Amino acid sequence: MENLISLVNRLQRACTALGDYGEDSALPTLWDALPSIAVVGGQSSGKSSVLESIVGKDFLPRGSGIVTRRPLVLQLHRIDDSREYAEFGHLQRKKFTDFAAVRKEIADETDRETGRSKTISSVPIYLSIYSPNVVNLTLIDLPGLTKVAVDGQPESVVHDIENMVRSYIEKPNCIILAISPANQDLATSDAIKISREVDPKGERTFGVLTKIDLMDKGTDAVEILEGRAYRLPHPWIGVVNRSQADINKNVDMIAARRREREYFSSTPEYKHLAHRMGSEHLGKVLSKHLESVIKSRIPGLQSLINKNIIDLEMELSRLGKPIATDAGGKLYMIMEICRFFDGNFKEHLDGVRPGGDKVYNVFDNQLPAALKRLQFDKHLSMENVRKLITEADGYQPHLIAPEQGYRRLIESSVISIKGPAEAAVDAVHAILKDLVHKAISETSELKQYPSLRVEVSNAAVESLERMRDESKKATLQLVEMECSYLTVDFFRKLPQDIEKGGNPTHSIFDRYNDSYLRRIGSNVLSYVNMVCASLRNSIPKSIVYCQVREAKRSLLDHFFAELGKKEGNQLGKLLDEDPTIMQRRVSLAKRLELYRAAQTEIDSVAWSK
Numbered sequence: 001m002e003n004l005i006s007l008v009n010r011l012q013r014a015c016t017a018l019g020d021y022g023e024d025s026a027l028p029t030l031w032d033a034l035p036s037i038a039v040v041g042g043q044s045s046g047k048s049s050v051l052e053s054i055v056g057k058d059f060l061p062r063g064s065g066i067v068t069r070r071p072l073v074l075q076l077h078r079i080d081d082s083r084e085y086a087e088f089g090h091l092q093r094k095k096f097t098d099f100a101a102v103r104k105e106i107a108d109e110t111d112r113e114t115g116r117s118k119t120i121s122s123v124p125i126y127l128s129i130y131s132p133n134v135v136n137l138t139l140i141d142l143p144g145l146t147k148v149a150v151d152g153q154p155e156s157v158v159h160d161i162e163n164m165v166r167s168y169i170e171k172p173n174c175i176i177l178a179i180s181p182a183n184q185d186l187a188t189s190d191a192i193k194i195s196r197e198v199d200p201k202g203e204r205t206f207g208v209l210t211k212i213d214l215m216d217k218g219t220d221a222v223e224i225l226e227g228r229a230y231r232l233p234h235p236w237i238g239v240v241n242r243s244q245a246d247i248n249k250n251v252d253m254i255a256a257r258r259r260e261r262e263y264f265s266s267t268p269e270y271k272h273l274a275h276r277m278g279s280e281h282l283g284k285v286l287s288k289h290l291e292s293v294i295k296s297r298i299p300g301l302q303s304l305i306n307k308n309i310i311d312l313e314m315e316l317s318r319l320g321k322p323i324a325t326d327a328g329g330k331l332y333m334i335m336e337i338c339r340f341f342d343g344n345f346k347e348h349l350d351g352v353r354p355g356g357d358k359v360y361n362v363f364d365n366q367l368p369a370a371l372k373r374l375q376f377d378k379h380l381s382m383e384n385v386r387k388l389i390t391e392a393d394g395y396q397p398h399l400i401a402p403e404q405g406y407r408r409l410i411e412s413s414v415i416s417i418k419g420p421a422e423a424a425v426d427a428v429h430a431i432l433k434d435l436v437h438k439a440i441s442e443t444s445e446l447k448q449y450p451s452l453r454v455e456v457s458n459a460a461v462e463s464l465e466r467m468r469d470e471s472k473k474a475t476l477q478l479v480e481m482e483c484s485y486l487t488v489d490f491f492r493k494l495p496q497d498i499e500k501g502g503n504p505t506h507s508i509f510d511r512y513n514d515s516y517l518r519r520i521g522s523n524v525l526s527y528v529n530m531v532c533a534s535l536r537n538s539i540p541k542s543i544v545y546c547q548v549r550e551a552k553r554s555l556l557d558h559f560f561a562e563l564g565k566k567e568g569n570q571l572g573k574l575l576d577e578d579p580t581i582m583q584r585r586v587s588l589a590k591r592l593e594l595y596r597a598a599q600t601e602i603d604s605v606a607w608s609k
Helices: 002-017 047-055 099-117 157-169 190-198 244-248 253-266 268-276 279-319 327-350 357-372 382-393 403-442 450-484 488-492 514-554 557-563 568-574 579-604
Strands: 036-041 072-078 085-088 091-096 125-131 137-141 174-181 205-210
Touching: 002 072, 002 125, 002 137, 002 279, 002 579, 036 047, 036 157, 036 190, 047 072, 047 137, 047 174, 047 205, 047 253, 047 279, 085 099, 091 099, 099 125, 137 279, 157 174, 157 190, 174 190, 174 279, 205 279, 253 268, 253 279, 268 279, 279 579, 327 403, 327 450, 327 514, 327 557, 327 568, 357 403, 357 514, 382 403, 382 514, 403 450, 403 514, 450 514, 450 557, 450 568, 488 514
Parallel strands: 036 137, 036 174, 072 125, 174 205
Antiparallel strands: 072 137, 085 091, 085 125
16 A cells, blocks of 8 residues: 555656646646645644654744745655655755755755745645655645735735645645644634635545644633534544744654653543544554545546547647757658658549549540530631632632642631640649648648748649649640641542532632532531540640649659758748747647656556455
């Protein structure tokens, strides 16, 4: 069972070392889940004397006003060695055998945290005392409750102390040691008042009555100690502390304990209660109760630790890795993040993520629909055919077949395919651009660094624009090639009719009769449809080759080339993570370290059920 208190001692020390005082609601807290005993009392209630009696040593600062200005986590360890010593959490591996030096270090460490302004601080001081004369126990000494500010302290100190005390004792895992002086009316006890507010049933409260020997003659504390004046589930315990004269004379604490026992056993009013009175009995009762509370809390503590480890790991994973310090590390980090983005972008094109199918929709629906809207048959109406052929003949009519007319009709029809071709290039560019933005938003690593996100986005879009320009150039060249060189075999296979070609002796209107013009229009339409069908297949090939394939292959090549020229400070500007995220990562890492250490500690301790 002693292992359990030792376990909680180690966990509390780890909490303090890693910044968990139960105050930061933005992080999961282990501190609040650990069972503890908080010592509460008004100023001059004898709180310090009770603690020193339990320990058996003079070690607490004394004086007027608010002496205790930081929580003191006092961990007592029973040892067989007769050599007593103390250790502070902030001075590891330094052993204090002179307890007057312990008192001075408590005061000095308080001033280091609060300054000499007499303000208070919630950051605990950890003090471990090893002695054969103590029981295994952990107590948290809190600043004494007061009604007025003194020594030039701010007026807020009264409420600050009360809020600090309340923040400790309102936790369901906190055992309250309420110190009240017997020579004052219990109804005015600060400790009982605040304890009743946070623990109305008194299930977590142990009442301790001090200064019994200083009560007016003819009065006693029997009604309180027997629980008739103010009943608590746990019996009241009375203590007799050393007087100020004893303290001034450095009366031995062991002798003081003996005198305390003699007082209760020899005073008629308290004889029947002597077996459960005194600071020694108080220490044993608290130690036994703390052990039982810890034992009951262990399973829930394990579950809490395991859950919080998972939650912390998940959030740290979402926040990503911390920024590297050297230029090489920063460059590698940027390249890695860019690779994640590039991978997400490719997954969209390859169908792993949605969006790539929109490119195929351009080729399968939008391009054919745009080509169909060109309506070559209307362009090759008899009026238009007659007009173009006549204009192409110029002053000298054709002899056999109107070749120049044919060429002009074909070119004027085919050249119109440039519009749908260019539109297809632009449509695919818009899709690729949209996929870039989607991939950027899906790359969690880029969310950390706004400047890098902007740079990568701009670089990717600029690459797409260069690829679009190249694609447009190549695709329009396909159309121009069809205009530049006609497929002669197509016309050679057509049936030849010289007479229908026209006789130079006839008038121009005889040469271009309707039947003849209709035949020319039909021949040109057949040829243009053949070219259109061919371009319908070759335009997508050109676009995929120049845009889609290039985007998959070299989207960030130019960005990487420029990146290699940057200095360390320039790379650092790209990794301008939000300071709040950086701080959050550090805090989460420290808290995760605490929970993993706690998990190891609990797993290493065997306890009886």
